[in-house]
Amino acid sequence: MNCSKISYCISEYIDNRLDVSTKRIVDNHLKKCKKCRSLYEEMLELRGLFMVKAYERPKAEYFENLKSNIKRRILSCNVVSLKDRFFNALSTPSIALSACLAVALIASITVNVMFYDKIQQNIQTAGENLKNNITQLASEKSDSNIYSNPQNFNRNLLRPANISGSYMITPITVRDVQAKRAKIYY
Amino acid sequence: MALLDDEKKIIKECQRGNAESFYILLDRYKERVYSLAYQMIGDHTSADDVTQEVFIRAYKGLPKFMGKCSFFTWLYRITINCSYRYLRKNMTFLKKVTNEIDPAMYLDERLKHKFSVNSPYKTLEMKETMEVLSQSIDKLPVKHKTVLVMFEFQGLSIQDISEILKTSPGTVKSRLHHARLKVRNSMIDVLNYDKNKKRFSKKNAVNYN
Known part of the structure; x- marks a missing residue:
């Protein structure tokens, strides 16, 4: 070695x-x-x-302060702040779901309250349109052979607005055409 | 090192949320943790901070403690990591402070009695050597310093140190050897001072005779 x-x-x-x-x-x-x-x-x-x-040993008085300090900090660890507790509670699924539902409910209520007048107006106009439609249909019904006339083919395709405010596309039965198709959808 | 039966019970109670049983562990280990932190950092207030940090971390991390190693090994590992972090953060601050500290201030009374032999000159000499020693230990690289402190001052076995640092015992041994060599090289004047003095006194004695 x-x-x-x-x-x-x-x-x-x-x-x-x-x-x-x-x-x-x-x-x-x-x-x-x-x-x-x-x-x-x-x-x-x-x-x-x-x-x-x-053999170097720190004095005993150091440890007195040390222990009390650590105890205090541990106690402060145990006390969870209000904010933390709130977010911890939110992390459980059942509470989170109910919170979501509550938020949705509140949102719908506020929308209803804020736009109450507009919604009422819309409903009224829709009702009037429906009334007009019904009267028109009743008047047209007397004319029984109306769809057989090619001149009237496109006459009633676009009806006036229904309750949703848009024009509905209605199926038309065609009787006199030789083709075998029974219905034509526009 | 296996987990002690006594500690197993205490730790189980702690994991249930009983803070009082944690204070038993605190009482048992605070001195060792404090002295390790002090020897690693070399400043009392910093060691105090680090010790607090260690126990808070231990308290928070106790639910994760599986009991694979002993509690003491686990606590020492936390201490070493905390003091590394502290040293890295406060490098510049500590360089100024460490030299001002009187290393032999807290010498044990019995030991003081043993070494001083009632002569103020010898106590002063001892103080100076201790100062040089602590300075040369401070100069060591952190890894070497850790092993040296744990082996020489904390009295841990090589096996325990290798468990704490998660290295092999061979690595620990070689680090210890290199640390000793480095300390010896930086203290060579002080170490040879006694010898030279002895030789000198012998020569004088011969001359007088």
């Missing part, structure tokens, strides 16, 4: 971690080599100094 390997072993030698055979080798080397012996002695001295330094 050369000196560099021995120097690593010296550290182990000091801590008593070497097996018997290696210990003997190191012992023999230390007797011969002056450099390694001085290293060994210095290491031993250093170990003594470390042992002295290991």
Whole structure:
């Protein structure tokens, strides 16, 4: 073994971690080599100094403050703030669902209240349109052969507005055309 | 290191939400955690901060503690990580502070008695050597310093250190050796001072005779 390997072993030698055979080798080397012996002695001295330094103890009063501080901080950890508690509650699914429904309900109520006049007006106009439609249909019904006349083919395709306010496309039955199709949808 | 039976009960109670049983653990380990943090950082107020941080983290993380290693290993790992973080954050601040601290201030009374041998000169000498020692330990790289502090000052075994740092025992041994070599190289004057003095006194003695 050369000196560099021995120097690593010296550290182990000091801590008593070497097996018997290696210990003997190191012992023999230390007797011969002056450099390694001085290293060994210095290491031993250093170990003594470390042992002295290991006795450094902080004063007991430090721990009194420490414990009370830690206790206070742990207690403050346990007290969850109102904001956190609110958001924690929201994370459970049943509460989240009911919250969503509540929000939707509130939104619909506010819309109804704010646009009450407009909605009423719309409903009234829709009702009038329906009335007109019905009267028109009743008048047209007397004219029984109306669809058979090609001149009247497109006459009633677009009816006036129904309740939804748009024009409905109605199916028309065509009787006189030779084609086999019974209905034509526009 | 296996989990102690006594601690198992305490930890189970803590995990149920009993803060009182955590204080038992706090009482048991606060001194060790504090001294480790102090030796890693070298400043009392910082060590105080780090110790508080460690226990708060431990309290918060206790539900995640599975019991695979001992509580003490787990706590030491937290301490080491916290002090690394603290050192990284406050590097510039600590460089100014560490030199002002008197390292031999809290020496144990018995030890003081043993080393001083009732002579003020020797206590002063001891103080100076301790100062140089702590300075040279501060200069070490963090990894070497950690191993040195845990082995020499905390009295942990190589196996425990390797568990705490999550490395192999061989790595721990080599780091320890390199740390010792570095400290020895930076303290070589102080270490040889005694020898030189002895030689000098011997020479004097010979001359006088």
